[in-house]
Amino acid sequence: MGGVWTQPVVEVRGVDVVRGTAHLLRGVDWTVRPDERWVLLGPNGAGKTTLLQLVGAQLHPSAGEVSILGETLGAVDVFELRPRIGLTSAALAQRIDPAERVGDVVVSAGYAVVGRWREHYDVHDLTRAALLMQQWGVARMAHRPFGTLSEGERKRTQIARALMTDPELLLLDEPGAGLDLGGREDLVARLSDLARDSYAPAQVLVTHHVEEIPPGYTHGLLLRGGEVVSAGPIEEVLTAPLLSDAFGIRLEVQRERGRYSARRAA
Numbered sequence: 001m002g003g004v005w006t007q008p009v010v011e012v013r014g015v016d017v018v019r020g021t022a023h024l025l026r027g028v029d030w031t032v033r034p035d036e037r038w039v040l041l042g043p044n045g046a047g048k049t050t051l052l053q054l055v056g057a058q059l060h061p062s063a064g065e066v067s068i069l070g071e072t073l074g075a076v077d078v079f080e081l082r083p084r085i086g087l088t089s090a091a092l093a094q095r096i097d098p099a100e101r102v103g104d105v106v107v108s109a110g111y112a113v114v115g116r117w118r119e120h121y122d123v124h125d126l127t128r129a130a131l132l133m134q135q136w137g138v139a140r141m142a143h144r145p146f147g148t149l150s151e152g153e154r155k156r157t158q159i160a161r162a163l164m165t166d167p168e169l170l171l172l173d174e175p176g177a178g179l180d181l182g183g184r185e186d187l188v189a190r191l192s193d194l195a196r197d198s199y200a201p202a203q204v205l206v207t208h209h210v211e212e213i214p215p216g217y218t219h220g221l222l223l224r225g226g227e228v229v230s231a232g233p234i235e236e237v238l239t240a241p242l243l244s245d246a247f248g249i250r251l252e253v254q255r256e257r258g259r260y261s262a263r264r265a266a
Ligand SMILES: Nc1ncnc2c1ncn2[C@@H]1O[C@H](COP(=O)(O)OP(=O)(O)OP(=O)(O)O)[C@@H](O)[C@H]1O
Pocket: 019, 020, 022, 024, 042, 043, 044, 045, 046, 047, 048, 049, 050, 051, 208
């Protein structure tokens, strides 16, 4: 797996993020390589979104160093870096105009920031957008306003948009949130295909639920109170003792055909 880029995609060294007296992240070390697919897990308030924002070049560390795609935060123009990173999150989704057509939501990513409007797109971009909408099951609704889509369709549209710029790093903040069972299973299957695609970018997915981890994800990072509980190959990290530690509750964990489930230990 992996493309021409063999250096780490992300390097986080000794990072703190501090707001007032609160440590959102403390002493975080983390390396992501191009062929890796990471799941970030942890309870509410653990710092998952903060860590994702750091590696999405949306936030600077208070201390320590963050390198993304070979560039160090603080020494690079983030506006040049951001198009190389695909990001989906509820916060970004809220910034999409509900009246904008799905096809435009996807293709406009190629023309930079959210909401930037353009009358004409290149044929190459339109072809790529059509292909991505096909892959993510939203081609049928290309002409519909984004606001009329179901939550699952919106999530898939956002992922197609995030992939539009052919990013080297894809960051997915809780893509399964708010989906019904069918929607979740459909998304997990599509994300699993993407995880196993050797031409796909490095991927980082934030979730609260081990059931949402797509088969093919290779690594896990557990956060609790802004600190890393464990990070490494997924089968070494998603164990009952480590998950229990991260969530502060005694858990049983099962893995069957690449899917995880967890519940309170008897
Ligand atoms: N500006 C701020 N000042 C103080 N505390 C903050 C600030 N921003 C975020 N926090 C706190 O930092 C902690 C980490 O937040 P973050 O959103 O990264 O957690 P999370 O793991 O993504 O949580 P969730 O699972 O609930 O989305 C939370 O306790 C949050 O309340």
